[in-house]
Each structure stands twice: as structure tokens, then as C-alpha cells.
Amino acid sequence: MPVIRRPRGRNPWRSLRYRSMRWWSAANLVSNAGTWMQLTVQNLLVLQVTGSAAMTGLSLAVQAGPGLLLGLAGGAAVDAWPRKLTAAVSQVALGLVAFTTAALVALDALNVPTLLLLAAVTGVISTVDGPATALLGNDLVPRRDVPSAIALGSAVHSVGRLAGTALAGGAVLLFGTASAFVANGLSFVLVAAVIPFLRLVDRATDDSTEGLGQPAPAPATTVPATPVDDGARAGLRFFLARPQLMLLAAITALSSIFGRNYALTLAVLVTGPLAAGPGGFSTVSTALAVGGIAGALLAGVLQRPSVRLVAAMSAIGAVLQIATGLTPTLGLLILLVIPMAVVESVADTAGTTVLQTDPPPAMRGRVLGVWRSLSTGWGLVGPPAMGLLMELAGARTALVIGGLLVAVPAAAGLLVHARRGRATAPAGAPAGATPDAAAPAPVPAARAEPELVPAG
Template identity: 30%
Template sequence: MRDKLTADSATASSPRPPAAMDIGFFCRGQDLVGRTFASLKYRNYAIWFAASLVANTGGWMQRTAQNWLVMSDLTNNDAFAVGIVTALQFVPIPFIMPLAGALADRLDKRKMVVLTQFGMLLTAVALGVLVLLGWANVLVVCLFALAIGVIQSFDNPPRLVFISELVPPRWLPNAVGLNSMSFNIARLIGPALGGLLIGIIGTGWVFIINGIMFGATLIALALMRPEEFHPAPRPEKKVSAIQGTIDGLRYVGNRSDLLVIFAVVGVVSCLAMNTPLTTVSMSTMEFHADSTQFGIVSSMVAVGSLSGAVVGARRTKQPRVRSVVGAGVAMGIAVTANALAPNLLIYTLTLVPVGFFMLIMLTAANAAVQMSTSPQMRGRVVSLYQTVNQGVTPIGSLVVGGISGAAGARWGVGIGAIGCLVATVGAYLWGRRKWDVEVHYRVRHPFQLEILGPLEHENEEREAELRANRTGQTDSGQSFTAEDHDEVEADLFEPEDEAHDAETGHSPQRAGGLEWQDTHEEPDVDGHPNAAPAAETKETRDE
């Protein structure tokens, strides 16, 4: 018996063999991959993801073909005409998109997306036919660009909010991140494929192929299983689209956390996200790059954006205002380095973190807006967010282009860096005064900052107490309740808002997936039933 105990003790104290450590490493890698692509386990979302990748690739092909058509085929390298065509696609956004959001809250989002995608299909095919027949001119392209802008303004709100009906609320941040990943993969593939096809079959056929690729979305919507949807409740009171838009504006006005996100994203989108303009101006005016070098420079933002989308897709918890502000600060620093780059190589390399933090910020903002908004108001709030995000693009192009022409390309980039830092620091100072926040910075992992305040320090103490009692609660048959989890996970950047509480019945602190989670257990990535939300490990929470 003693010999057996000695042998067991020796075995227990001996180090793990390398093979065991390798297995643990690969298990962690599999867990990381599983968490990144968790939403794809839901059939409806997997179909939507694949269809979106195809449709977005076709959309970027059409943008490339449209610019080439106007620049090379219809004019003698008239960049102003290209600018007009591009701007016309954004003109309808502030006028139509808020109304489309109100309609998305009242109507079937799936049917709205079917109509808008069919409209995009028709316009692409019609423009392609006119080009092949030789009937296209700049005016015709401008009219089609305006029509596409109108359809996209109706398409964006229901399409973005529709994602929330394809996965349980728990996985919405992950689904939003994967949606951004799909868009950026298409942004890498689409222009290159479009340019290749222009040389082989011509611009007209590229438009027609894009129309066919929009059919992928229609097929995907037909293949989905309605019984697996997670529909949001419709507004009880039916009002007109205009009144619904006014209600949405009033709702956002009573939510100081949403106002901070809108302000930060609006300023950054206006001044710091004009990368197509700033990359061409820096490449030609400052570094005198040739066409091959410019192609490499242009792809670097997409590489960084794709990396940011992958990281954003790992998120399974509701992002907070601090996520948006923190990413905005990091982006401001990256854009500053971009503006001060001494040569083309350094400039090209600094574009990667610019794209990375840009996508981190946009993914966090999109998920925070959707998850912290009452489901009955989600379409209107998302449409207002998209109006701010995309509607400022023409204004930003004029401002950045004017500064680049008058003061030089570096100042055109520099105004974006200044805008990022002023907006984010201003948001922090305003939040500190409005919400009585004291911020400390703590490095938890490389390249990751966590913002802590007095409330969060109290929550850490409370969390430690709850974690210490959890083992005893489990042994006695009690569970770690959602209310305890809410108290532990209350965020310092989520202010209590009485008007919001009165309207939605819960505070922004509780506007995450806990209120909306399904009563049945959803399988997690490994196929096991989900534990109570508070059973997440400290490591997962910090990530």
C-alpha cells in the first residue's frame, strides 16, 4: 500500500510531458477559433454570412467598375466627375435612412431586405446593359448612383438589425464582428477581382455579374428557417414613419451613453476615415509612388481592418462606451504616426494599425448601439447611428480634400488625428463631469488597456466576494443569478438615465443580453449547455 502511494505521489509530482502541453496549446487554439466563429453554428446566420460575403464582393466590384467607367471611358481622367458620382450615393442617407429605421421597427425586416436587394439587382443589371449598348454617359451614371444611394438608404437599417434576429442576444457582438469581417474580406477581394474582370470582359459585364451576385442574398433569405429566428418585439403603438423617427431622436437624446458614441463616431468618420482620399494624396504628393506602390498602400488599410474585424469577432460580451473611446484614442495615435511618417515604407506600415483600430471602434460602436437599445427602438436607433456614420462622409471629403490642397497632404491626415484625439478626450472629460468618473489605466494584456473607475473598484470587491461564495452556493444547490452577474458586470461608462429607465424598464447597465436571453439553454461553442452568465471565468471577462 505504501509502495502504491509512493508511486502515485511520484507520478503526481512529475512534470507533464511535452505532448500534454502541446495538446493543451492546441485546445486553447481551438477554443479561440471556436469563439471567433461562434455565430456560424447557427444555420440562418451561417447562410447570411456566406451570402453577405458574395454580395459585398460584388458591391466592391461595381464601385471599382463605376469609377473606372467614369474616369477612363466616359471622361478624360476627370476626377471631379468621379467625386460627384461618389457623393450622389451618400446624398440620400440623411433624408431617407432615419425613415427606413422607423419602417424596420414596424415591418418584417426580412421582406424589406428582399425588396432592397432585388432593387440593387435590377439597377446593376440595367446599368450594365446600358453600358454594353453604348447608351451610358456621365449623366446616366449619376442618375444610377443616386438611385443606388436611395436603395442603400432603405437597405442598411433592416439589414443591420436583421442580424440580431439570426443569433441569440448572447452572440450578437460576435455576429456583428463576423459581419465586419465579411465586409472587409470583400473589400480586399472585390476591387482586385473587379479590376481583373474589367480588363477581361469590360465594365458592362462587371455590372451584370454584380447583379447576379446580389441574387445570393435572395437565395439565402429563401433558405433560412423562420422557426429559428429570434425576432424582436414590434412596437405596440403604430405610428407614422415620421413620428417614429421623431421618437427615435427623442430616445437617443435621453440616452447620454448613445450621444457619446454618436459624437465620437461622427467626428472620427468625418475627419479620419477618408482613407481613399488621404492614401492617394500622400502617395502621390508626398512620396511620389507609382501605380504598383499605390496598390500596395491601398490594401494596407484593408489588411488592418480585416485584422480588427477578426479581433472584434472574438467579443462575446456587450461592448461599452469605454470600448469605443479607447479604440478612438488608439486610432488617433496611429493616425498621428501615419501623418508623421518619414518615408513610404513607414507610411504603408502605419496604415495597418489605422485600419485595425478603426474596425475595432466601429464594431464596438455598432454592437454597443444594438445591444443597449430597446428591441422596439433598435431599427430607428441603428438608422440614426448609420446616418451619423455615413452621412458625414461628403462633408469630411470636402474638409480633408480642401486642407490637403491648401496646406499639404500631411495636414489632411493630421486633421484626422486631431479630430480623433479631441473627440475621444472630450468624451472622457464630459463623461467624467456628467457621470462622475475617475479613470485609471491598467495593462492587462499586451496592446490592451482597461479603464477602471471608483464604481468598478467596488464591483471588483463585490465580485471577489461573490466568486468566493460561488462554490458554496453550487454545493447547496443555489445558482449564480443573473442579478448577481449584472451587479458584478456593471460598467463605469453606463450612466443611469431616468428617462431611459421609464421608457424601457431597465437601465443602460442592464441593457445587455441578460434581459433578452432565451429561456431554453443554447449550446455553446463546445456543444455544452451554457452556464449561468456569471459563471464566466475571470480570464474570459478580461478578454
Template identity: 30%
Template sequence: MSTGPGADSAPAPTAPTSMFSSLRSRNYRLFASGQVVSNTGTWMQRIAQDWLVLSITGSASAVGITIALQFLPMLLFGLYGGVLADRLPKRPLLLFTQSAMGLAGLALAVLTLSGHVEVWHVYATAFVTGLVTVVDNPARQAFVAEMVGPKDLANAVSLNSANFQSARLVGPAVAGVLITAVGSGYAFLLNGLSFLAPVVGLLMMRTSELHKVERAPRGKGQLREGLKYVSAHPELIWPIVLVGFIGTFGFNFPIWLSAFVDDVFHGEASTYGLLNTLMATGSLAGALLAARRGASRLRLLVGAAALFGLLEIVTAFAPSFWLFAALMVPIGMFGLTVNVTANSSVQMATDPAMRGRVMSLFMMVFTGGTPLGAPLFGWITDTYGPRVGFAAGGLISLAAAVTVGLVLARVGGLKVAVGWRRGHPEVRFVERRKLIPAA
């Protein structure tokens, strides 16, 4: 991939990059340890929240509304969160946001355990959590560079995703057991308490070991400046466009999986947790492979997005539960590969002073489209069934991958070549031949 203004120099030969090279930093080890605990709690809350709404209302559309409210603030205010992340010191900012999300989880736990919870309480908590995430997401993304420096940034981004997916292996399984045994309230309680881990980790960091990053001064036009910066760099804008389509239309798994479990396979909360755990297994494998690769290529991003969409279409019509469950693993792997490859590509090609605004745009597009996609696919799933809803999301994702791939090829002076190799059809990109003018 061609590098942009924020490209980093070649790594020093004395410290070669490995799958876990960013863990050499003490500050990053503290950060990663705290995040794996809070991420586990977050996944427990997600499963419990979706199942609680479904059990109260019996509607996939209501689950879609919950998800939409959680991500609506990112769509409305995401760019402002990036401006704040560029202006303010990130460690104190993260101490505030992580504490606020813990308190939101505890509030929902009290309502549920006291027997007073109603669906609007879940809606309100989801919206408040979304408001905090507007600032927390770009601040966490940009803070990684301050902990590990430019050399290990791509590795740390991949390990962050591996961290998140490791928690996803445990969280849904524990949530499924807790919901079945004692109810959703205890899952919310453990999530609220889990935020103590990142808060303690942030407090224990050695600020003298953080890499200095110049903060953006307060001024007018900073939102417009960020958008203009992205629009001037094709290596930024097209990955962001692609993850926008994938995030809006292809990542509505809470709607689809809860509907498949309830309407198609007639399972329980533990079955829903199992499907999420299987998807997380594939996602973790994808994250670790990305950490091992180090460098990110746009070619890999487009290919993974196309396979992700194709797998969703195939899985939508799986005739048996166990085939459906098995296909969750490759879906998770390719979905995570899309996320990590786009994330690290965009971060590595961005000037550090612009990283908060660029990453807020990235997250706004990736997750901010959910308020549009979730209610739409909740309605499609309720009206036409889970299989049609799932297949439609996969079809749009596949079409987006093909379209963006062709655009990037054209921008890069490439064209699609179709041929045969060793008796098999092959599709690849080759350089366009320049026409030689006649003498």
C-alpha cells in the same frame, strides 16, 4: 459598459460564446454566405467607380462628389428608413432592396460596356444606390437579431464586419486586375450579378426559425420618439457622436488613396486596389478580434478612435510607398474596431422595438456625414495636396476621440489620471473621490 433597456441576459452555459457561435443558426449561415458574395461585388464596384470618375475627370473633387451623392440620401432620409425597418417585415424588405441594388449595378455595367458612360451616369447610379441603402442598412442591421437572437447578437455584428472585410480583401484586388485588363464595365457587371446570392439566401431561409420581434405600429411621432430615446441614454448618444466625426472626417479613403496613387506615387488602378486590400487585411483582423471579445466597451471605442486618428496623421507624411502601404494595415484594424465596437455597443443597449430607428440614426450619422466631408476633403486634397488632406482628417478624428472620451468619463463619474508605471508614463481613468461633508 453599463447596459440599457435592451440589455440581454447572461448566456446559457450549455452554449458558450465562441468566435463563430452565431453561425450555429442556419438562417444566419445563409445570410452570411450571400453577403460575402455581394460584398465582394460591392467592393469591386467601389474601386471601379472611383477609378472611372478619376480617369474621366482627373479630379479628386469629382470622386468626392460621387461619394457624397451615394451617401446624401442617408443624411436626408436616414431616419425614415429606420421607421420603415421597424414597421415592415425585414425579410421581404431585404429581398426588394438587394434586388434593386443589383439592378443599379447592371445598369452601370451596360452604360460602361457600351461605351456611352459619362460622369453624370456614375453620379446618378451612386445616388440611386444611396436611396436604396437608406432602407437596406437599418433593415439588415435589425434583421441580424431576428436570425440569431439576443445571445449571439454581439458576435453576429462582429462577424458581419469580418464578412464585409473578407470581401474587401478580394474585391479591390480583382477590380484592379479587371480594370487594367478589360475596363471598369466588367467589375460593374459582376457586382450586379453578385446580388443573386443574398436574394437566393433570403428565399431559402426557414421563417419558422426566426426570432419574433414586435414591429412598431404605424403612428405619428415615431421619428421624434426615436430621437428622444437616444438623447435620454448617454451610452447611445456619445458613441453615435464619435462615429459621426470619424465617418465624416476620417473615412475619406477613396479620395485620399486615389490621390496618393495618382499624384504622389504615380501608380495605376492595381496599386489603388493593393492599398485597399492591405487596409482590408487590418480591418479583417480587427473584426475577428472583436468577434472573439464578444462584449464591447466604450473605453475600447475611444482608445481605438484616438489611435486611428493618430495613425492617419503619421501615415500622411510617410516618405515612401511601402511604408505608406504597411501603415494601411493598422489603420484598417483600428478603424474597423471603432465601427464594430460602436455598432455592437449601441445595438446591445437598445430596446428591440427601437432598434431600427436607433440603427438608422447610427448609420445616418456614420455615413450621412460623407456628403459634407467628401467634397470638403476633395477640395482640400486638390488645393493643398493629398498629405495635408489626409493629416487634417486624422487630426479631427483624434480631437473627437479625446473630447468624447473626456465627456464619457465625466458622465461615468471618472477622471483622467496621469502617472508613471514601471518607468513609463500612463494615462487612465479612475473614479472621482466623493467629498465627505464636514461634521
């Protein structure tokens, strides 16, 4: 089938030119809204059932635990199994869990052991569903449109969060708590129903990277499937041997632990030193959401994201965080958090692109599995670490210290990279140009078939 060439452009919505991406994005918008409807009432439900804040925290840990322990195995399964079938089955499975929870809530039969079991089952399914749906979304657009598609996914997530949070209150008021779980279950079923009709891009004929400083892709090769256990070990070895992925993990870990716990750090700052109360924090949260959407639009024009861009955005965000720790008024804080959210969104888009395109196609599920385990780990470490720091040093000092712990390593890494680039720049290249800037670098053998495509 002949390849349809489309204008390259930098329109952040350019991935919507493809019908399958339009269907996928619409389904995921509904799914995100359903998920946030459930999340909005879930913690209150757990607290109501258990009567214990500690048990509420335990239920969250039980749901996150499989991602930490089984993320790599889930990614290996995604590499070994048919992608569309895997994604559809995992979505149906998550829907069944949501419907089961809704039925138990409606019948007033939800107890603590059952609640923890459902949380654990959700966590296990998600170890497969996460990489499966992300990589399936990647197959819907040509390589050059990956930043647009990932940015679109970020915007869908932000809009779905706002819509789901807003709808949750009305749904619970009109139809009861179980309705949030029913809505989430239906949203999973919708995504599963759309998947069979999605049209994947033929990577063997996709030459959309021509003119972007990248060579046309090599013909696709068949990679024999490996057992899940052996594949998981191979994925970990690949990740550890890939400097670019290790650097991305280091930058993201620092940012996630010391720089992105806004639900905690800004809540303490707003209700404490700034004395603005819950209403003030609600305004700050809205500003963060607006900045996130704006950042997604900005990230959509990217065509060659890199780890260096992630480091630069992380450093800028850390400097803004330091400024928030020093801000004297709520109004100034709101002006600062909007660009904070913008640079975070750009960094996320660039990092996601690198993460999903640096490995060869047969290894991507396992790489996402490794990432899920790592991100779950620092997601569990971050809030207690920043909470302890704020308890010991105060909200303002903790924000400043956390910002420095992110900004200094990120800036140092950028400086080292720039010096190495100048030292290795070929003769005749412009002053300060890196090898990449002077001429397109050859694609390593392990990346003979790069895929620049989005998360769903």
C-alpha cells in the same frame, strides 16, 4: 421549443455555429464581392460617359443624397414592415437596378440623365436595404454572440472587397464593363434567395446573456406599428435623448472627418512627401486591408462592447495617425497603418454593437436611419475638409492636426468618465472601479429586451 445552450467561449468565429449565419455570411461574401466589382469600374464608367470629373463627383453625391435626406424615413419603414420581406424586396430591387445598368451599358444607351436617375434610385432603395439587412442579420444568433457576428461581417466585407477588386479587372477584360454590373445583380438575387430560408432566434426564450453580467430578457411585448412619418420623428427624438448614442455619434463624426480618410490622406502622403508613387500606395492599401481583417478577428472575442471602448480605440488610432504624419519612410508607414486598421476595426465593431443594441427592438430601424443620415453627412464633409487642410498645411501637418482633433476630445472624455466612475463607485468597490465594474447595472426600462446580435 427548448433553448440549446452552447459554450460561451471567446472564439471569434463562434457565430458560425448557427446554420443561418453560415448561409447569410456566404451570401453576403458573394454580394460584397459583386458590389466591389461594380464599384471598381463604376467611377471609370461615369467618367467615360460624362467626360467630366465634376459630373463623376455629382453622380456619387446624387447616390449618397437619399441617405442624408431619407435615412430616418427608411429606418422608420424598416421598423413598420416585416423584416425578412423588406430585406428580400430591397435586395431584388437593387439587383434590378444593376441589371438595368448592365443592359444600358451593353447597348451603349447609358446617358447622363439616366445615369443620375439610376444613382438616385439606388440611394433611395439603400435607405431601406441598409437597416433591414443589418437588423435581419442581428436576428440569426443569440445576444451574447453579437460581437462575433459583427466581426464576421467586417471580415466578410474586407475579403469581399479584396476579391471583388481583383475579379473586376479580369471580368471587364474578358466580358466587358457590363459584366461587373451583371455580377453585382446576380449577387443581390442570391442574397434575396437565401433570406426565406433563414431561421431567426426566438427572443422570448433567448437567455444567452445569463452569466455575462446581464439579466435574462423580459418576455417579448408587441409594439403597435406607427405611421412612418410619426415613427421617423419618434426615432429622432429617441436618438437625441440618448446620451450614449449622442456620444457615439460625436466620437465617430470626429474620427470620420479628421481621422479615417485614408484613401485621400495616405494617398497624398505616399505619392507626395514619401515619393513612393502609386505602387507604394497600393502596398499601403493592402496593409490596411490586412489590418482590417486582423482587427475583425480581435473584435470577435468582445462580449460587452461600449462607447468607452470606441473612444479608447479612436484615441489610439489618432495617435497612430499623428505618427504616420511624422514617419520618414514607406516601410515605417506600412508598419503603422496595420495597427491603425486594427483599432479602427475594433472601434467599428464596438460602435455597431452599441448602435444596434442600445435602443429597444421596436426603435432600432429608426435609430439606424438616423445614423445613416448622420454618417452620410460626415462622409460628405470629411474628404473636402481634410483635402482643404492638406492643401493649406501640407500632408504631414494635416495628419498631425487631424489626429490631435480626434485624440484630445476622446482622451478628455475617457478621463472625465474615469473620474465620475471613481466619484460614484459604491463603498467596498475596488479602487478605480466604476459602478459597472463593481456590480452589474440594472437594465433601464427602455431596454427591457436588449438584443445583442450582428449586422449581416
